[in-house]
Amino acid sequence: MIGRVLITLVIMTGLFSCKAEKENDYIILRGKVLNPQADDLKLMSLVYSNSKYIPINEDGTFIDTLQVEADNVMLYYGSKLTYMYLQAGDNIELNFDNNNYDETIKFSGTGAAYNNYLLEKQKVSKDILKEVGNVYLLPENEFKKKQQEIVSASFRLLETTQGLPSEYIDKERRNIRYSYLSRLNEYEGSHAYYSKTPDFKVSEGFLKEFDELDYNNAEDYFFSSNYGRLVGNYCTKLAKEFSDSIEMDQDVAYLKAVNTLSNQTIKNIMCYKSAKYGITYTSDLEGYYDEYLKGSTDEVNNKEIEESYLALRAVAKGQPSPKFEDYENFDGTTTSLDDLKGKYVYIDVWATWCGPCKAEIPYLKEVEKQYHDKNIEFVSISVDTPDNRDKWKAMVEEKELGGIQLLADNAFDSKFVQGYLIKGIPRFILLDPQGNIVTANAPRPSNEKLVSLFEELKL
Secondary structure (H helix, E strand, O other), X not given: OOOOOOOEOOOOOOOHHHHHHHOOOOEEEEEEEEOOOOOEEEEEEOOOOOEEEEEOOOOOEEEEEEOOOEEEEEEEEOOEEEEEEEEOOOEEEEEEEHHHHHHHOEEEEEOHHHHHHHHHHHHHHHHHHXXXXXXXXXXXXXXXXXXXXXXXXXHHHHHHOOOOOHHHHHHHHHHHHHHHHHHHHHHHHHHHHHOOOOOOOOOOOOOHHHOOOOOOOHHHHHHOXXXXXXXXXXXXXXXXXXXXXXXXXXXXXXXXXXOOOOOHHHHHHHHHHHHHHHOOOOOOHHHHHHHHHHHOOOHHHHHHHHHHHHHHHOOOOOOEOOOOOOEEEOOOOEEOHHHHOOOEEEEEEEOOOOHHHHHOHHHHHHHHHHOOOOOEEEEEXXXXXXXXXXXXXXXXXXXXXXXXXXXXXXXXXXXXXHHOOOOOOOEEEXXXXXXXXXXXXXXXXXXXXXXHHHHHOOO
């Protein structure tokens, strides 16, 4: 089974003396960064989306061990991105000059062949598109022609690269094909966006190569992030059909779509990746959890999601809200939730560093203006850390934010935030005049459903 996570092992003096005994159990990644600026390297799994950080010493050197059978990962150094393939038994050395990253990055050691091939593959694509500009602005026939050029060049590179096992070559040939299909799948929406023609549709037959695509290949799901993206897009499209045809929330419909797949391994991963955070956002907790359980047979994952489910039941509709006490108010006073009893309370959990949160500000101002004389208080709770307190105050003043502006007492670890199991922001909560929960996942101010909800409550 592919490793669930990248795990740092303890590096001991005797580690390399027992290498022969354990070489199939872990991966060694070491190297040196010249002219370093960032303090660490970040690895992100393309299958599980989990991350780990490898610290860089003052002299630019680094070394770590990774417990994973095989995985394709993204390696980040600051804003610089490189794709890697890791396999148990690898002993890889990575060196580069931060001041000349693209020209100096190089892999050596066991496992280097895969990764130097991936470096060259990135260059192949860049070379073909370097004179194009925005490839998504091309007419569809020219776009497809360019993508086919990339496929042909990638195949030639794959066949002429030395040191790649035949099994890897077979899987990588399919991955190149999946990459091509993924780009075709992106074209319609991207062309519509960049060409500012929102009604643009590709011609009939543009996606005919999808007709025979199998969405239940676990080997390709683990190996190819492009294939995983295609499976995810297929489920998203099917979920929209479910949501449009029957009375079902989109997030529940997505799990229902995943559950139409026949491969249990893929279903387990997709259900978990969706539910890990998605369950905290759903407005249909029971329906969401029920659909999750229909799809997942992974006991470890199920235990984690069950814990989230049980915690979220405590903040279901009609339950008393978790409370906050004496949060710092922008006006210099303090405010507790109990101070607001007698009115509906619409709570916006946000932070100054959160782009989607800031995007909601104009809409929130409009809603506040519309309901300023109604029986409702608008409360914004920032989860900025204490060292960003001045930044919070400055943004409240700069943006002329209305309502009650509060700073949580311990950022994301605040008892109130944890009580709602908030794992991402913005998050909106609506309470009734008695302090009970109307919804722990209220519509955003930009969503017309919010005003509809207020009208239902006769505000």
